[in-house]
Amino acid sequence: MFNFRNMSCKELMKVLGLGAVAFVLGVEWLNWLKRRLRDSRGPLKEVLFFPSPQVCVEHLFIRHKHFPCACPLPHGVETSFSRLLVHLLSARVSLDLCVFSFSHMELSRAILLLHKQGVVVRVVTDRDYMTITGSQIGALRKAGICVRHEMSSAVHMHHKFALVDSRKLITGSLNWTLTAVQSNKENVMVTEEPELVGPYQQEFQKLWEANDPANHKPQYTNGQLNIKTCKDK
Amino acid sequence: MFNFRNMSCKELMKVLGLGAVAFVLGVEWLNWLKRRLRDSRGPLKEVLFFPSPQVCVEHLFIRHKHFPCACPLPHGVETSFSRLLVHLLSARVSLDLCVFSFSHMELSRAILLLHKQGVVVRVVTDRDYMTITGSQIGALRKAGICVRHEMSSAVHMHHKFALVDSRKLITGSLNWTLTAVQSNKENVMVTEEPELVGPYQQEFQKLWEANDPANHKPQYTNGQLNIKTCKDK
Numbered sequence: 001m002f003n004f005r006n007m008s009c010k011e012l013m014k015v016l017g018l019g020a021v022a023f024v025l026g027v028e029w030l031n032w033l034k035r036r037l038r039d040s041r042g043p044l045k046e047v048l049f050f051p052s053p054q055v056c057v058e059h060l061f062i063r064h065k066h067f068p069c070a071c072p073l074p075h076g077v078e079t080s081f082s083r084l085l086v087h088l089l090s091a092r093v094s095l096d097l098c099v100f101s102f103s104h105m106e107l108s109r110a111i112l113l114l115h116k117q118g119v120v121v122r123v124v125t126d127r128d129y130m131t132i133t134g135s136q137i138g139a140l141r142k143a144g145i146c147v148r149h150e151m152s153s154a155v156h157m158h159h160k161f162a163l164v165d166s167r168k169l170i171t172g173s174l175n176w177t178l179t180a181v182q183s184n185k186e187n188v189m190v191t192e193e194p195e196l197v198g199p200y201q202q203e204f205q206k207l208w209e210a211n212d213p214a215n216h217k218p219q220y221t222n223g224q225l226n227i228k229t230c231k232d233k
Numbered sequence: 234m235f236n237f238r239n240m241s242c243k244e245l246m247k248v249l250g251l252g253a254v255a256f257v258l259g260v261e262w263l264n265w266l267k268r269r270l271r272d273s274r275g276p277l278k279e280v281l282f283f284p285s286p287q288v289c290v291e292h293l294f295i296r297h298k299h300f301p302c303a304c305p306l307p308h309g310v311e312t313s314f315s316r317l318l319v320h321l322l323s324a325r326v327s328l329d330l331c332v333f334s335f336s337h338m339e340l341s342r343a344i345l346l347l348h349k350q351g352v353v354v355r356v357v358t359d360r361d362y363m364t365i366t367g368s369q370i371g372a373l374r375k376a377g378i379c380v381r382h383e384m385s386s387a388v389h390m391h392h393k394f395a396l397v398d399s400r401k402l403i404t405g406s407l408n409w410t411l412t413a414v415q416s417n418k419e420n421v422m423v424t425e426e427p428e429l430v431g432p433y434q435q436e437f438q439k440l441w442e443a444n445d446p447a448n449h450k451p452q453y454t455n456g457q458l459n460i461k462t463c464k465d466k
Contacts, residue, residue, distance in 0.1 A: 042275075047432035051388075100406075150418065155284075158406050158417040171420065173333075173391050173406065184391040185383065185440065187404065189422070189429065196422065199280040207418065 043192040050174060050186035052081035057106060060085050061113060080188070081181050085110055087170055087190050088162065094120045096163040096204045100156065101129040101175040108136035115145050123147040124207045126157040136176075148211040157207070161200055169197045276425040283407060283419035285314035290339060293318050294346060313421070314414050318343055320403055320423050321395065327353045329396040329437045333389065334362040334408040341369035348378050356380040357440045359390040369409075381444040390440070394433055402430045 007015070055077040058069040069075060088095070088110050095114055102108070102125060115121050123140060127149045130137040141147050150157035161171035172188035174180050191197070209215075240248070288310040291302040302308060321328070321343050328347055335341070335358060348354050356373060360382045363370040374380050383390035394404035405421035407413050424430070442448075 042428075045426065045428045047429060049432070049436050154416065156412075156417045158413065158419050160406055161420065171405070171422070173393055173404075179389075180391065183387065184389045186391050187394065187433070187436065189404070191429075193278065193426075195275075195278045196280060196424075199282070200420070203282050203420065 043194070044168070044190060045193070046083070046087075046190040048080035048083055048172075048188040048190070050080050050180065050188070051182050051184060052079045052084075053077075054182060055079050055082060057082050057085055060089060061109065081106075083190075084170070084174075084188060087164060087168065089114065090168070091119045091164045093165045094122075094163075096122050096124075096166075096201070096208075098124045098157070098159040098161050098204055098207060099176050100126045100158050100160055101132070101177055102136050102140075103132070103134040104136070104176045104178055104181060107176045108139055111136075111140060111145065112143050115140075115143055121145045122204075122208060124157060124159075124204065124211060125149050127151070127153055128156070148208060148213070150207075151211050151216050159203075159207075161204075163197065163201055163204060166201055167194075167197060168192050169200050171200065276427070277401070277423060278426070279316070279320075279423040281313035281316055281405075281421040281423070283313050283413065283421070284415050284417060285312045285317075286310075287415060288312050288315060290315050290318055293322060294342065314339075316423075317403070317407075317421060320397060320401065322347065323401070324352045324397045326398045327355075327396075329355050329357075329399075329434070329441075331357045331390070331392040331394050331437055331440060332409050333359045333391050333393055334365070334410055335369050335373075336365070336367040337369070337409045337411055337414060340409045341372055344369075344373060344378065345376050348373075348376055354378045355437075355441060357390060357392075357437065357444060358382050360384070360386055361389070381441060381446070383440075384444050384449055392436075392440075394437075396430065396434055396437060399434055400427075400430060401425050402433050404433065 054073055056069050056071050056073040056075045058071065060082065085106065088107070091114050095111070097111070102123075111121055111123075121140075123137070123145060125137055125147060129135065130147075130149050137147055137149075159171075160173065160175055161169065163169055168190065169192070170188060170190050172186065174184075174186040174188050180186055287306055289302050289304050289306040289308045291304065293315065318339065321340070324347050328344070330344070335356075344354055344356075354373075356370070356378060358370055358380060362368065363380075363382050370380055370382075392404075393406065393408055394402060396402055401423065402425070403421060403423050405419065407417075407419040407421050413419055
């Protein structure tokens, strides 16, 4: 049995060093095991159905909060909406969002938080629906998030998908509205399958470039320019 | 070299028998090879983006037609819409369809053709959108196809997915309308991944049972019953 009291400083350092190496190797082995287990199941495949019951999602936004949230909603319950938020908030590098209608306050809060954390957020939305009452697009732009909209008024940008860190696809029938989340019958699929993520990433890039205001003639309404660039606040 | 003239009838029968066996084994081997190649790629994963250019799809409906179609549209071109039709028309046993808005004539034609061929078609649709101008729901019901709609008028049945033979899932943002197919920016994913197909099949069954008119009190408008059963023409 080790007796630390009888050990010299050198011997103690050796034991601590070996302990640190064993710890690092153990963590690495656990990560390897986790990856192997995950690979054996294949890439992430999750299906979420809506409507989703209203529950407290405060803990997803403020992770270091130790005191319990005082709101009257049920706490500690996992729902389709909380899963959707978890997937969105997992972004570390980029979020590419292509959504027809965006008025949901909590989803807007999640995007603003990601932007604040340094995640590069790009949004493509529908021309007509970006300005309806309750739309969160203005709030995103005001925060400095790059938003582009479908240039043609004859066409709807009807997609509803998001790409997290260019590797996780979130897609389905769900528009980012309160009615869609809390009332409608909707579906959302979350996958990391490269053969599915790739085409959506290409589609996003295509729409992003096609709707670059720099490539379109400025349009005026009542003498005022009505196409804003990403730098417009 | 074989000389069939010098062979007895018995020998000829033997050769023909061996030929038939070789042919059957060859076909079986090709099928096995096809399955192996397909398994090595994993289950079907296809992404279709819209709008889709207008092309002739007549050959998908009338396979035995030898003379070329005389319509003015481009022929022999594969598009997202023709791929969608191919997947739908591949149904041999059942088609479960859950769609918000359905007014596309060619898609209606495909469903009617499947019904005529004996495929069991079930449709769940939105209460408000089933009766709008151009809706094909009436035509489906008239042909004897079982249609149910979301019972609550406060909720939208906003899904847009189809299940072919309970093993192929077609899902995305695309409503079954001409505008969606020919104008809008839309996506459709086609997959046979059991982990994705399963949840959608369960969701369909849940909606099918929840919207069974037999479980709901009949509603009257101006003294007339306004909920029809599947048997109503």
